[in-house]
Amino acid sequence: MNHTNSERLYTEALQHIVGGVNSPSRSFKAVGGGAPVFMKRAQGAYFWDVDDNKYIDYLAAYGPIITGHAHPHITKAITKAAENGTLYGTPTELEIQLARMLKEAIPSMDKVRFVNSGTEAVMTTIRVARAYTKRNKIIKFAGCYHGHSDLVLVAAGSGPSTLGIPDSAGIPMSIAHEVITVPFNNLETLKAALEKWGDDVAAVMVEPIVGNFGMVMPKEGFLEGLCKLAHDYGALVIYDEVITAFRFHYGSAQTFSGLANHEAIQPDLTALGKIIGGGLPIGAYGGRKHIMEQVAPLGPAYQAGTMAGNPASISAGIACLEVLQQPGVYEEMDRLAALLTEGIQASADRHGIPLTINRIRGSFSAHFCDHPVTNYDEAQDTDSEAFAAFFRHMLSQGINLAPSKYEAWFITTAHTEQDVEQTIAAAEESFRRMSAN
Ligand code: PMP
Secondary structure, three states: OOOHHHHHHHHHHHHHOHHHOOOHHHOOHHHOOOOOOOEEEEEEOEEEEOOOOEEEEOOHHHOOOOOOEOOHHHHHHHHHHHHOOOOOOOOOHHHHHHHHHHHHHOOOOOEEEEEOOHHHHHHHHHHHHHHHHOOOEEEEEOOOOOOOOHHHHEOOOOOOOEEOOEOOOOOOHHHHOOEEEEOOOOHHHHHHHHHHHHHHEEEEEEOOOEOOOOOEOOOOOHHHHHHHHHHHOOOEEEEEOOOOOOOOOOOOHHHOOOOOOHHHHOOOEEEEEHHHHOOOOOEEEEEOHHHHOOEOOOOOEOOOOOOOOOHHHHHHHHHHHHHHOOOOHHHHHHHHHHHHHHHHHHHHHHOOOOOEEEEEOOEEEEEOOOOOOOOHHHHHOOOHHHHHHHHHHHHHOOEEOOOOOOOOEEOOOOOOHHHHHHHHHHHHHHHHHHHHO
């Protein structure tokens, strides 16, 4: 496969754009470096790059593109919005429509506010929780990604319950000290952290089903225990559902049939993004009425946005949710993902390559290891070189994955059984090449 034009564009991009990419996860740094592939067109489940190579896409733009690229219903909605003006700076009826759709699907949200990204949504839920509780600290879970605002970039911390160490330069220790990071799926360390700092913890923030160190389900009782512990200590529970909302069913993790005890796992605040914008920039947050009333103009917690609720993003979001309301769409993504993961697993097994696949309906992760992946430590303890080799072999056969062992694969409503078969064949060839080395 020839990538001459991608290489040329990468050299040019490096002159003008820092690192040649507008988000670090797009670089190929984690898979051996070199030019990332520059795409020029996307349609349905496929990409075409600037060298006219075709790919089956499982990146889905890191999650939003659940209906496939350029879905005609969404494209039409965006075109209509553009013709009527893309940005008003006034309220519009469309915003009410999408807010209503979100509330109906996610009942813990009495009130909603639209923003422009998942980062903004999460950042604001933390501010609102602090305003409401009049406390400062947050507890988060190692390896959960919540965007790039200062507080949530504090991720690591070698032992459990250590006070955070920034994962990025430019974050003052004074801010890092407001964050406590504990391991996912471990209630004891959460309890210990709350015992120690509980009277100043504003919120416990979690991806209720993790999408950022592979797909990882909470263990039975984990979310129930998390909600109970947080509330016992007077802290709020924030669910970051930027990846998970509308991912597994028409609703969010809070009402997903894969999780039990829905009454016991309801959060106080929820952050949303990705799918709800149908491929245009969006974020949203919402929660209980009395908590959301902290937000300006009703309350003292300030949050605003020139672009927030713009008609183009909102129209795309409504259209995307309309597609997802069609009967059978989630069942079909589930079916195809099951076929695909069974095929890949069987192929890896045949070649003696250890592979742990975590699948949740149409989304899954494939870690090169021979142990389960239930937390960040286990996700880190996997073979990065094997992933990099697999990624390169798949790419060379026209399969586009995220260039990181921590990212999920996403089946969309556009994928077909033929795509799945082609991908299994490419995986078989990749494993063959890997085991021949
Ligand atoms: N939260 C989660 C769970 C995410 O996966 C992401 C992005 N991958 C974000 C927040 C940040 O969203 P955005 O990139 O739209 O700012």
